[in-house]
Amino acid sequence: MxxxxxxxxxxxxxxxxxxxxxxxxxxxxxxxxxxxxxxxxxxxxxxxxxxxxxxxxxxxxxxxxxxxxxxxxxxxxxxxxxxxxxxxxxxxxxxxxxxxxxxxxxxxxxDLGDMQILRGAQNQAKQFDLLGEHVADYLAKTAFYYSDFYLDAQEKKALVAQFINPELCQITEDLFFSDPYRKHERNNYPAQLQPLVLELWQDDALKTAVAQLKAKFLSSPQSLLHGDMHSGSIFVDAQQTKMIDPEFAFFGPIGFDLGSFIGNLLLNYCAQNGRIQDENERHTMQAHLLHTLHTTVSEFARQFTQLASQHTQDVNFQEPAYISAFIQSVIKDAVGYCATELIRRTIGLAHVADIDTIADESARLDVQQQTINLGRQLIKSADDIHDAQSLKAVLSSLLN
Amino acid sequence: MxxxxxxxxxxxxxxxxxxxxxxxxxxxxxxxxxxxxxxxxxxxxxxxxxxxxxxxxxxxxxxxxxxxxxxxxxxxxxxxxxxxxxxxxxxxxxxxxxxxxxxxxxxxxxDLGDMQILRGAQNQAKQFDLLGEHVADYLAKTAFYYSDFYLDAQEKKALVAQFINPELCQITEDLFFSDPYRKHERNNYPAQLQPLVLELWQDDALKTAVAQLKAKFLSSPQSLLHGDMHSGSIFVDAQQTKMIDPEFAFFGPIGFDLGSFIGNLLLNYCAQNGRIQDENERHTMQAHLLHTLHTTVSEFARQFTQLASQHTQDVNFQEPAYISAFIQSVIKDAVGYCATELIRRTIGLAHVADIDTIADESARLDVQQQTINLGRQLIKSADDIHDAQSLKAVLSSLLN
Missing domain, CATH: 3.30.200.20 (Phosphorylase Kinase; domain 1)
Incomplete structure (x- = not known):
């Protein structure tokens, strides 16, 4: 060097x-x-x-x-x-x-030329009809082809070692899972949220669920993740979607990437309550975000199932019942990681422009309360969620 | 070299x-x-x-x-x-x-001098009152101090890389999880067992559970395992217990070591039906084996809980509810791995002397049927087992 x-x-x-x-x-x-x-x-x-x-x-x-x-x-x-x-x-x-x-x-x-970063585009209320399908395609393929379904164990272990990324993983371990659930100087939230934050810090069931998600993040090298799948790592236009910036890549739980992405969709969903004044316009954008979320989850499941059914190399993992149980557990994990993304982007160090650029303080606080509450409720609903359909049902009840 | x-x-x-x-x-x-x-x-x-x-x-x-x-x-x-x-x-x-x-x-x-290999000693119906306590002590300490509870993530990841052991893990992946569940030239069982083996090969629920155990073996680096904790890797006498031969060591699921050990106790339990003629003598030995098994599981849980309560470094993992849920999942995993040990030692390549040295063919076949059936039933009961008590209840019903 x-x-x-x-x-x-x-x-x-x-x-x-x-x-x-x-x-x-x-x-x-x-x-x-x-x-x-x-x-x-x-x-x-x-x-x-x-x-x-x-x-x-x-x-x-x-x-x-x-x-x-x-x-x-x-x-x-x-x-x-x-x-x-x-x-x-x-x-x-x-x-x-x-x-x-x-x-x-x-x-x-x-150079991706005129394509736009997704976060900026969504903050301008732009819609991308192919986004969910494209992200699902990326997540399913990258997850499957670097997993134990496809790779020979010796080859996979060599890749796991190659992608051991302790320094950047440590940032996630701290900012996603540790800081937001206790008093920490890196936390960053307005004083008005303190009562809600204190309540969260005393929620033992929530903290146990977060510990389980952190344990999986640390010790579940299922596949080669992007590791930082938020809306700032995605370039979009009407035809194309491109992932950039995987410097947090490592072998981890597949649900982490999926959860980060849908967490960012829900952050934008909540933020639109403080961004778009016109009710019709807002509902249209929010319906688009939810549609994108459901497409991502259902297409991910469909495509991973197809890849696993056709291309799994390991004889043990060719059982249809195993493939199905595996995908259900990935979706359950994703709901958990999605919830931690909602919480850490509100209480922790790194925020999202979706919320922070809402000019009106009171509207911004409303949004922040919504993301914290949505995160808390989602994490506790994760056990009931195992596919796009059950996620849709839970989100419908929590968002209305 | x-x-x-x-x-x-x-x-x-x-x-x-x-x-x-x-x-x-x-x-x-x-x-x-x-x-x-x-x-x-x-x-x-x-x-x-x-x-x-x-x-x-x-x-x-x-x-x-x-x-x-x-x-x-x-x-x-x-x-x-x-x-x-x-x-x-x-x-x-x-x-x-x-x-x-x-x-x-x-x-x-x-040189461990006059100490004996546990398998040989148990085949002579020798009893070791401190065995369960000692093995629990070894399993709890080695599991805890090399886990995410205790190690800093960066230090642990360096150790995970140091102990990547693909060649020997591959032997386990094949012999434990793959071969016994399908026709394979490495399998090794008497023709009389073919009907029972065929039935097992058609048991989809069993094969899904085995796939889940294999997935955890491949991608769940919870701690630094011994990796080959059968009765041939343990030296014993009345006062001492010493583990030897960890050449299969790697970072894997903690339940694998515990399950391998209790699986070997159950193999010996079943084998005694064909080894000891005298009914009282046999019952005494079998009661000792079950007592050792329950002591191992309950002492492991007690000691891991104590270590985790007092010495956990990671703030997320200090939650008592998380520690308790973690140990329950380890015991559930152990029951699964125990079941695969019973099955693979009967159908697969590598047998145990406990059974193979039973001179009477018909008695030997009875034992082999018992180990296969016990393995099948145990693996399906794993979801109901989360502590020494519930394991005792299930084993009581399966062994009587």
């Missing part, structure tokens, strides 16, 4: 001109940095004909905190290798890696 | 004289090889005053099959490191490693 230097725009431009093979040596290029995350620099380099590329560099510290919070550059390897692994089985919905440079922690990526 | 050579008795003697620090350079030593396993050479070296030591060498192939079945020598590393890891938390019940030589795949071990 001795060769590492943090890139300026000039460095990025020179690197891409030399290495990408997309540009001639003397053509004028444009470069700007637009990383809005905390851990990386992201450069977009383009020429005047519109050819463009993304260069992402991991920083050795968290950008928002500065050099006092060191982070290993190995996460660039994890991200590049996870994207390559997921592209092998689902190129349709995975951003393409053009090159990876371990010494400089650089990933050269296809 | 270029320095590796398979040791003769002369090599073993010379090595120990030079390296052990137990003997002077010129004193006459005695050496004999007595390995009865398939994968290793085991030498005992002693002087005339009774000082003695064990030297174990892994062979690069399975001894019974010859050089055509290659095996990695890395299992000597796994065995040495697992013994050292378990000795750190439970020296009372772990054989002591004096030295480990990776190039020669050699482990120098304390």
């Amino acid at each position: 001795s060769q590492y230097t943090a890139f300026t725009e000039q460095d990025a431009l020179a690197y891409v001109q030399e290495k990408s093979g997309l540009f001639t040596a003397d053509e004028p290029l444009n470069c700007y940095e637009f990383g809005d995350g905390n851990l990386n620099m992201v450069f977009r380099i383009s020429n005047h004909t519109g050819t463009s590329v993304i260069l992402k560099q991991a920083l050795p510290y968290a950008r928002c905190v500065g050099e006092s919070w060191p982070l290993t550059l190995d996460r660039a390897r994890i991200e590049a290798q996870a994207l390559i692994a997921h592209s092998k089985v689902c190129p349709e919905h995975t951003v393409k890696v053009l090159d990876y440079n371990p010494d400089l922690a650089l990933i050269l990526l296809e | 270029s320095q590796y050579t398979a040791f003769t008795e002369q090599d073993a003697l010379a090595y120990v004289q030079e390296k052990s620090g137990l003997f002077t350079a010129d004193e006459p030593l005695n050496c004999y090889e007595f390995g009865d396993g398939n994968l290793n050479m085991v030498f005992r070296i002693s002087n005339h005053t009774g000082t003695s030591v064990i030297l174990k060498q892994a062979l690069p192939y399975a001894r019974c099959v010859g050089e055509s079945w290659p095996l990695t020598l890395d299992r000597a590393r796994i065995e040495a490191q697992a013994l050292i890891a378990h000795s750190k938390v439970c020296p009372e019940h772990t054989v002591k490693v004096l030295d480990y030589n990776p190039d020669l795949a050699l482990i120098l071990l304390e």
Whole structure:
């Protein structure tokens, strides 16, 4: 790692001109940095004909905190290798890696051009009819082809070791499962929520369920997860959906990715109560979000079942009753992880713009109360949920 | 590994004289090889005053099959490191490693002298009053101190990677979970059992339960297991109990070790129906075996609860309700793994002397039918079993 230097725009431009093979040596290029995350620099380099590329560099510290919070550059390897692994089985919905440079922690990526980050688009009340189907396709394929259903045990164990990602997993372990359920300096919520938060901290049944979800997150390497499947990790337009940024990738419980995604849909659902004034317009957007959620869960189940029925290599796992029980347990897990996403995005350190950019304080507080209550109720309903249909029934009763 | 050579008795003697620090350079030593396993050479070296030591060498192939079945020598590393890891938390019940030589795949071990292998002793109807308590102590301590309750996640993940043991796990995956449930050339049972075996192969509920146990074996790294906790891996006498031979060690579901051990107790229980003619004598031995089984389960639960209540580091896992639910799930898993041990030792490749040395064929067949039926019934009762008490109730009804 001795060769590492943090890139300026000039460095990025020179690197891409030399290495990408997309540009001639003397053509004028444009470069700007637009990383809005905390851990990386992201450069977009383009020429005047519109050819463009993304260069992402991991920083050795968290950008928002500065050099006092060191982070290993190995996460660039994890991200590049996870994207390559997921592209092998689902190129349709995975951003393409053009090159990876371990010494400089650089990933050269296809530029997704005019596609939009899902979170921003949903906050503008945009709808994407294919989103649920596409995400389900990505989740089912990446989950199945890196699971014990498909991989030989020796090959899978080698991959589990390759993707051991303790530093970034630790962030999730703390921010998802620990902090929001006790007094912690990293928590971040308005004083008006304190009574509701105290009530949650005293809810032993909830804390036991959260402990079980954390235990699975720590010790259930079912498949190679994206690890950070929120609405900020998804590029969309009317035709396409592309997953980006899997630097939290590791072998974990399949329900975690599915739960994170549907958790973000429900965060946006609740946020729209404070975002869209017109009742019809709001109901239309919320109905779209719920439809997307149900499509994701039902299509994930349908497609995983199909893949497992046709392509399972392990003789023990070919039993239809086993496949069905497995998917039910994934959906149950997903409901639990979805609930923890709702809670941690309201009480914990990292919030979502969906809620935080609601200008009216009282409307914002209403939304925050709703996400906390919805999370608490959902986690306790998880035992009753085993498919898209039962999830729909529970959500109908909780959201009305 | 270029320095590796398979040791003769002369090599073993010379090595120990030079390296052990137990003997002077010129004193006459005695050496004999007595390995009865398939994968290793085991030498005992002693002087005339009774000082003695064990030297174990892994062979690069399975001894019974010859050089055509290659095996990695890395299992000597796994065995040495697992013994050292378990000795750190439970020296009372772990054989002591004096030295480990990776190039020669050699482990120098304390000689356990006049202690006996449990299987042989039980086949002589010997009873060991402290056995259940000792095994529970070993299982609770090794399970707790290498679990997510105690270890920091980063430290645990490094250990999980260190103990990835695909080659030996594969043997278990095949012999425990796959072969016995379908036609396979490695299976080994008398023709008279064919109707019962066919019935088992058509039992879909059983096969689904076995698939779930295999999935947990593959992808549930709860703690650092012994991995081969049968009665041949335990040295006993009236005062002491020592675990040996953890070359199958890996991070897996805690219930696997507990289940393997109680499965072996039940194999011996059934075998005694064909071994001990005198009814009183037989009942006494069988009552002792059941008492040992119940002590193991109840003491394991009691001690794990105590360790978890007092020493759990992870804030999420300190909830008493979570600790209790965790132990219940371990016991349920153990019942399942116990059942697969009963079945695989009867239908699969590797049998136990407890049954195979019953001279009378008809008595032996009766025992084999009993172990298969007991395994089938137990696996389906696992959902009703969550503690020593409920296990006792189920076993009472199945064994009478």
